[in-house]
Structure formats: structure tokens, C-alpha cells
Amino acid sequence: MLRITCPVCGTRDETEFTYGGDATVRRPDMDNPDTPTWLGYVFNRENPRGPHEEFWHHALGCRQWLIVERDTLTHEIGDCTLARESYK
Amino acid sequence: MTGSRLPSGGRIDRRKAFYIDFDGRSLEAFAGDTLASALLAGGQGMVARSFKYHRPRGIYGAGVEEPNALVHLRSGDRGEPNARATTIEAYDGLIASSQNAWPSLKFDVAAVNNSLSPLLSAGFYYKTFVGPFRGTRFWMLCERFIRKAAGMGTVEGLPDPDTYERVNAFCDLLVVGSGPSGLRAALTASRTGADVLIVEQDFELGGSLLSRPDSDETDVWLGEVRRELAGAPNVRILCRTTAFGAYDGNVFGLVEKVSDHLPEPVNDQPRQRYWIVRARQAILATGAIERPMVFGNNDLPGVMLASALRSYVNRYAVLPGRNIVLSTNNDSAYQAAIDLARAGAKVTLCDTRRDPSESLSRDLAASGVILRTGFAVLAAKGRRQVAAALLSAVDSSGRATGETFVEQCDTIGVAAGWTPVVHLWSQRFKALKYDESAMAFVPGQVDAPVRCAGRMTAAQTLDARIASGRDAAARAIADLGLSTSTTAFPELPTALDDPGWSTTQHSTWIITNAAGKPKGKAFVDLQHDVKLSDVDLAHREGYISVEHLKRYTTTGMATDQGKTSNMNALARMAELLETSIPQAGTTTFRPPYTPITFGAIAGHEYGAHLRATRYSPIHDVHDELGAIMSEAGAWMRPWYYPADGETIREAYIREAAHVREHVGMVDVSTLGKIAVQGPDAAEFLNRIYVNGWKTLQIGRLRYGVMLREDG
Numbered sequence: 001m002l003r004i005t006c007p008v009c010g011t012r013d014e015t016e017f018t019y020g021g022d023a024t025v026r027r028p029d030m031d032n033p034d035t036p037t038w039l040g041y042v043f044n045r046e047n048p049r050g051p052h053e054e055f056w057h058h059a060l061g062c063r064q065w066l067i068v069e070r071d072t073l074t075h076e077i078g079d080c081t082l083a084r085e086s087y088k
Numbered sequence: 089m090t091g092s093r094l095p096s097g098g099r100i101d102r103r104k105a106f107y108i109d110f111d112g113r114s115l116e117a118f119a120g121d122t123l124a125s126a127l128l129a130g131g132q133g134m135v136a137r138s139f140k141y142h143r144p145r146g147i148y149g150a151g152v153e154e155p156n157a158l159v160h161l162r163s164g165d166r167g168e169p170n171a172r173a174t175t176i177e178a179y180d181g182l183i184a185s186s187q188n189a190w191p192s193l194k195f196d197v198a199a200v201n202n203s204l205s206p207l208l209s210a211g212f213y214y215k216t217f218v219g220p221f222r223g224t225r226f227w228m229l230c231e232r233f234i235r236k237a238a239g240m241g242t243v244e245g246l247p248d249p250d251t252y253e254r255v256n257a258f259c260d261l262l263v264v265g266s267g268p269s270g271l272r273a274a275l276t277a278s279r280t281g282a283d284v285l286i287v288e289q290d291f292e293l294g295g296s297l298l299s300r301p302d303s304d305e306t307d308v309w310l311g312e313v314r315r316e317l318a319g320a321p322n323v324r325i326l327c328r329t330t331a332f333g334a335y336d337g338n339v340f341g342l343v344e345k346v347s348d349h350l351p352e353p354v355n356d357q358p359r360q361r362y363w364i365v366r367a368r369q370a371i372l373a374t375g376a377i378e379r380p381m382v383f384g385n386n387d388l389p390g391v392m393l394a395s396a397l398r399s400y401v402n403r404y405a406v407l408p409g410r411n412i413v414l415s416t417n418n419d420s421a422y423q424a425a426i427d428l429a430r431a432g433a434k435v436t437l438c439d440t441r442r443d444p445s446e447s448l449s450r451d452l453a454a455s456g457v458i459l460r461t462g463f464a465v466l467a468a469k470g471r472r473q474v475a476a477a478l479l480s481a482v483d484s485s486g487r488a489t490g491e492t493f494v495e496q497c498d499t500i501g502v503a504a505g506w507t508p509v510v511h512l513w514s515q516r517f518k519a520l521k522y523d524e525s526a527m528a529f530v531p532g533q534v535d536a537p538v539r540c541a542g543r544m545t546a547a548q549t550l551d552a553r554i555a556s557g558r559d560a561a562a563r564a565i566a567d568l569g570l571s572t573s574t575t576a577f578p579e580l581p582t583a584l585d586d587p588g589w590s591t592t593q594h595s596t597w598i599i600t601n602a603a604g605k606p607k608g609k610a611f612v613d614l615q616h617d618v619k620l621s622d623v624d625l626a627h628r629e630g631y632i633s634v635e636h637l638k639r640y641t642t643t644g645m646a647t648d649q650g651k652t653s654n655m656n657a658l659a660r661m662a663e664l665l666e667t668s669i670p671q672a673g674t675t676t677f678r679p680p681y682t683p684i685t686f687g688a689i690a691g692h693e694y695g696a697h698l699r700a701t702r703y704s705p706i707h708d709v710h711d712e713l714g715a716i717m718s719e720a721g722a723w724m725r726p727w728y729y730p731a732d733g734e735t736i737r738e739a740y741i742r743e744a745a746h747v748r749e750h751v752g753m754v755d756v757s758t759l760g761k762i763a764v765q766g767p768d769a770a771e772f773l774n775r776i777y778v779n780g781w782k783t784l785q786i787g788r789l790r791y792g793v794m795l796r797e798d799g
Contacts, residue, residue, distance in 0.1 A: 001336055001364075002336055041797075
């Protein structure tokens with residue numbers, strides 16, 4: 001029942017989007033041979049209480065990948081930007 | 089048979105008289121009656137049998153808090169089990185029947201459970217059937233019979249012939265509840281031009297004002313406010329609509345009963361409508377529910393909430409009994425006693441307090457009500473109906489101090505304080521705080537566009553409640569960036585008889601003998617047949633957390649979600665733990681506030697409308713070839729093509745043999761396809777698939793394996 005303001009399409013109901021995972025982690029380089037780094041990326045996640053950045057895919061709209069700031073406690077939606085512009 | 093219709097008065101329309109049917113008995117009713125008021129007017133005492141013990145039960149309340157009077161409404165494919173008689177609007181030709189009793193309400197075979205009650209106490213399924221024999225075979229055998237006997241109503245299992253709609257709605261301000269505080273809030277907001285949506289579960293606006301005598305001074309105010317709101321173009325009023333859930337993003341779920349007050353939906357109307365409302369601001373003015381006193385045999389037909397007695401007399405012109413004993417610990421029952429005496433009943437009011445207010449005592453005496461201070465009802469007496477009350481002198485913890493006597497009566501009213509309806513607030517925020525003077529949980533502080541007003545915040549007098557509605561609206565309006573109107577608002581005459589329930593209330597809800605034990609079975613949760621002894625048992629067995637207490641005893645888990653039981657269960661638990669109620673804690677409320685039907689949520693999305701069937705472009709060819717189809721997701725795919733009289737196995741063998749020796753064709757058009765193009769297409773696929781792709785030649789096919797990052 002949340003509403004997300006897509007930078008392309010405007011404010012839309014959450015049901016138009018699909019959740020895409022934690023946007024605060026970065027996939028290690030494909031050639032990286034270090035197992036602990038890969039284990040950390042695949043299995044371990046922080047579980048913050050408060051604002052959190054995550055990927056959302058506007059599947060039923062512009063189909064762009066977005067980074068959305070959502071408060072894990074109150075579900076308040078904050079900034080919403082195009083992933084290709086803001087992903088670090 | 090104790091109830092009767094008063095010759096005049098009430099808010100019913102006596103010009104519209106008709107007949108309704110309950111268990112084959114024809115009863116007179118008027119427009120504005122509920123099934124419960126018509127039953128009481130017709131002298132129907134017992135209307136149901138309780139959940140576990142099949143004890144006789146009568147009507148207890150006058151609204152959604154009703155725990156006992158659950159009936160089967162209508163019949164056949166439109167039959168609705170577990171419908172509350174107190175919220176069913178009476179209409180010409182209404183048919184309802186009792187449930188949970190066989191072969192009849194009067195002679196119920198399962199009433200033997202009452203004698204077996206020591207074996208059926210809280211958590212019995214964990215204890216009674218474990219032990220006599222090794223293993224669980226004995227329990228599994230008994231479970232089959234218990235499962236059949238459990239539950240209340242029956243479902244016909246026929247397809248629902250009615251239709252339901254879903255509406256998405258938006259508003260500036262949502263006001264839930266149309267009592268004095270909700271109406272004042274809505275009025276304040278409507279004059280600013282804001283888009284206001286008022287939601288009221290009853291069939292008319294007014295809330296608690298409707299339980300006051302008709303032609304009361306408040307009726308003028310009510311009429312003016314109703315007229316103004318009805319005439320405002322920016323105000324939408326939804327009656328017969330329950331706000332059942334409060335969700336994130338200030339989204340509220342409502343169910344509107346479009347046609348339930350009619351014999352059948354007409355003009356292609358849906359039976360009910362599910363509203364998903366997104367509100368910029370919301371005000372909850374959901375009122376409070378009266379709290380029962382707990383004593384021995386407090387579930388006998390004839391024991392009712394004092395506020396319900398007052399509603400039946402004033403709103404429906406029904407006198408539930410001629411000889412009434414009220415048991416209370418606060419001021420708010422005094423007006424009920426006066427109204428009942430004025431209607432012609434002999435009324436005795438027992439107040440656990442030794443020194444109630446002088447002015448109230450004077451008013452009471454002037455109406456002919458007998459007052460007994462320092463007294464309470466220790467037990468109700470009677471077989472299937474209240475015949476007498478055992479009154480006892482009590483101390484400030486509700487324990488008997490010696491002097492007792494029996495008072496003949498046919499009705500016992502209970503009034504132990506009020507419990508604010510904080511469900512919608514608690515569903516969303518959980519933040520409740522304990523108000524010491526009101527001895528109740530009220531909404532706490534949050535930073536959200538939701539505010540509360542009225543009795544729900546434990547505001548006591550009528551003036552205070554209306555002021556809280558006005559103030560909540562003022563803050564909501566400010567947040568919307570609008571400005572309040574300066575025109576004068578209709579005012580209520582001051583010094584009205586509404587003393588509230590705090591500041592003079594005693595914390596006496598449970599009346600026991602000197603040792604702290606009730607005299608007879610004392611019920612805490614009527615709908616789930618949970619006794620005071622069950623709460624004590626749970627404590628003895630170590631279930632001391634409030635979450636465990638709730639689930640082990642099932643108190644508060646029935647369809648009424650503990651509206652008349654939660655606080656008393658908590659009070660007993662806190663007493664046993666020797667701690668305070670806020671320290672004992674509460675459990676969370678969950679939507680829906682009152683039961684809703686699945687049909688309303690499903691709306692049009694069922695059958696083919698829930699999931700469209702998808703066909704291959706050559707579906708007709710498969711049909712002609714005699715394919716047996718199977719469902720793959722939403723797609724219809726051929727399973728096998730049997731020749732005449734072939735089994736599956738024979739068809740498979742013939743098909744495989746044919747492909748080996750000749751040619752076969754398979755229709756995979758139903759599968760998803762992704763086209764990958766470009767010079768690095770094969771390298772790209774290599775990085776995603778486990779197997780390699782660079783050796784695949786043009787025009788060839790290959791199956792591949794993809795894994796997730798975790799393997």
C-alpha cells in the first residue's frame with residue numbers, strides 16, 4: 001500500500017514495482033578469486049533499523065531499475081532515483 | 089421471557105411495521121430495529137449456545153461488541169453464519185436461525201459438555217488426551233470428533249450468488265466514527281472546503297448520541313450537523329461502512345454493506361463494496377466499549393452491558409426486563425439506571441464505591457432507583473435465564489466482606505468502566521499508553537497524519553469529547569495547508585448528564601469471595617468460553633507472558649477479538665503476577681476490526697477473472713488432435729494425445745516411438761523467450777549459464793543450466 005515516486009513516471013502504487021534487493025552492496029569483480037569476499041556478497045547482509053537503500057524495478061511502468069530509500073521500521077519512502085545514475 | 093416493547097418513544101419508525109422469523113418464531117419489528125432489539129422486544133431470552141460448553145446464552149450488548157448472539161442469517165447460498173444479531177438491520181421477511189445447538193436451541197445434546205468442563209479447560213487438547221495411552225493414536229482418534237464438534241456456525245458450501253465491488257478512493261481527511269467528536273471534526277474540516285470522507289459502521293450518524301433518549305437536547309444539535317454535512321458538496325458520507333484496517337501510507341480498508349439491509353441486492357447492486365482509501369489526513373473517533381464485571385454465572389441470558397440496556401430503552405424502545413439489578417464501579421451507569429426506571433422497570437443499582445457523588449445519588453433517588461453502595465453482584469442465579477442476583481458487600485478489591493442477600497430480578501446490567509476502541513491505531517502504530525485515571529489503554533504519541541478524538545482518547549464529558557474532535561480537525565487542517573472557518577458552530581447546551589467514567593472509578597472488575605475465588609463459573613471471554621479459572625490455570629502452568637496467556641486460553645481470539653474480555657483478562661493476569669496492568673502488557677490488534685467476508689476482498693477477481701487462461705496460437709490444432717490438456721502456470725498445454733482407447737502409457741510409448749522413427753513436433757510457444765543479440769552474445773551467455781555456448785552452431789538447439797549466485 002506504499003507509493004513510490006518514480007523519477008520517470010511520477011507517483012505510483014507499489015504494486016507496479018518489484019523488489020530487487022539490497023542496493024548498498026556491490027557485486028565483486030568477476031575475476032576476484034577471494035572466497036570470503038564472495039561469501040560476504042552472496043550470503044551476508046546488514047539489517048539496519050531505519051532508512052535503507054534498495055533496488056526496485058518499475059516492472060509495470062517504465063521498466064527502469066531504481067534505487068529507493070525506505071525506512072525499514074515505518075515503511076516511509078524517501079528518495080527514489082534511477083539506479084544507473086545513483087548506484088555507487 | 090422478560091423483554092417487551094415500550095408503547096412509545098425510541099428512534100424506530102413505528103409506521104413501518106413488519107415481521108421477521110427467528111427459529112421459526114415470527115416476531116414483530118419496525119424500521120430502525122436490529123434483529124437483537126426485535127428479539128428482546130419479543131421476549132426471546134436464549135438466542136444461542138456457547139462455543140465450548142454449549143451453555144444457554146442471550147443478547148449481551150447492542151453493537152459490534154456482542155459476544156453471544158451469533159446467528160445464522162438468511163439461508164441456502166446466501167446464508168451467513170456467525171452474524172451478530174446486534175448489528176443486523178431488521179427488514180421485512182428477515183429469516184435467521186440459532187446455531188451451535190442440536191437438535192434445537194432448547195434441547196442441545198452437546199450441553200453435556202458443561203458437565204465435562206473440568207476435562208475441557210484451557211489447553212485441554214494438550215493434556216486430557218495425552219497420557220492414557222502411549223503415542224498419539226488415541227488423541228488422533230478423538231481429534232476427529234472434536235474437530236467436527238468445534239466451530240460455531242456452518243457454511244453451506246454453495247457458490248456465492250452475490251457480486252462485490254472494489255473501489256480505490258482518495259480524500260484529504262478521513263474521519264472514522266460519527267459520534268459527537270467525529271461529527272465535530274468532520275464539520276470543522278468540511279467548512280474549509282477539504283475533501284472529507286466520513287465512515288460510520290452504523291446505519292445512521294450519531295454514535296453514542298443515538299443511545300440517549302430521543303427528543304433529547306442533543307437531537308437538535310445532531311439534526312443540524314447531519315443536515316450541514318449531507319448538504320456539503322465536499323463531504324462524502326458512508327454509513328453501514330466499517331473501517332476494518334489501518335495500513336502504511338495512511339491507507340485504510342473499508343467494507344461498505346451496500347445491500348445487507350435488504351432481502352436481496354436490487355438493481356444489479358453489489359452486496360458489499362471494499363474501499364481502499366488513501367487519506368492525506370485521518371481522524372479516528374471510534375469511541376469506547378463498556379467493560380463487564382466478572383462474577384459467578386455472569387453468562388446467563390439476562391446479564392447485559394448497562395450501556396446496552398440504555399441503548400435498547402432509548403434507541404429501540406425495548407425494555408429488556410421489568411426487574412433490573414445493575415452492578416457498577418463508576419458514574420456512567422447512573423444514567424442507564426435512571427433511563428430504565430423512567431421506562432417503568434424496578435431498578436436496583438449496586439455501586440462498589442462507598443461514597444458516590446451526591447448529585448448523582450439524588451437524581452437516582454428521584455427516579456425511584458434503589459442504591460446500594462459498597463455492594464456488587466457476586467453471582468447470577470437461574471437455570472436458563474437470570475432469576476435472581478446474589479448481592480454481596482465488597483471491599484475495594486472486589487472481595488466479599490460478609491453480608492450477602494439474594495435479590496429477585498430478571499436482568500443484570502454490568503458496568504465496570506470503558507475500554508477505548510484503539511484497534512485501528514494499534515494495528516498501525518502499536519504505541520499505546522496506559523491512562524491511570526481512566527484505567528484504560530489510549531493511543532500514544534506518533535509522528536504521522538493520524539489523530540484521535542473523543543472517548544477513544546478517554547476524554548470523559550460530552551464537552552471534552554466534542555472539543556477533542558474540533559482540535560484534532562484543526563491540526564489536520566493546518567497540516568493540509570488550509571485555514572479554519574470562522575463561522576459559528578452549532579453548540580450543545582452545557583451541563584449535560586454525561587459524567588464520564590474516570591476519577592471516581594474503583595479498580596473493581598472481578599467480584600469474588602473473601603479468598604479471591606468467584607462463586608461459580610465466572611466468564612472472562614464469553615465468545616470463547618474462557619473462565620476466570622482458565623486464566624488462573626494458565627498462570628499456574630507457567631504461561632505468564634500476555635502473549636502466552638492469550639494463546640493458551642484463547643481469550644480475545646474469537647470473532648469479537650476480545651472487545652469485552654481483553655481488559656479483564658489482563659487485569660486478572662496483572663493481579664496474579666502482582667504487577668500493574670501496563671507492566672503486564674497487551675497483545676497487538678490485527679485487522680479486520682470486525683469480521684469481513686472474503687467475497688468483498690476478492691471483488692470481481694475470482695474464477696476466470698482472477699487468472700486469465702492463456703492459450704497457444706495453435707490450441708485448436710491440439711483440440712482437433714484430441715489432446716488432453718494440462719495447466720502450466722496460466723497456460724493450457726497438451727499433456728498427451730491418446731488414440732482411441734489408449735492409456736497414458738500407451739500414448740507415451742507410441743509418441744516416443746514415432747519421433748524416433750519419423751518426426752515429431754512439440755508446441756513450446758507458451759514458454760517465455762528472450763532474444764540476445766550482438767557479437768558477444770555467446771560470451772554473455774557463458775557468464776550466466778553453467779554450461780558453455782561458444783560451440784553451439786547456427787540452427788542447433790541446446791538445453792542450458794543457470795544457477796543463482798548462491799548455487
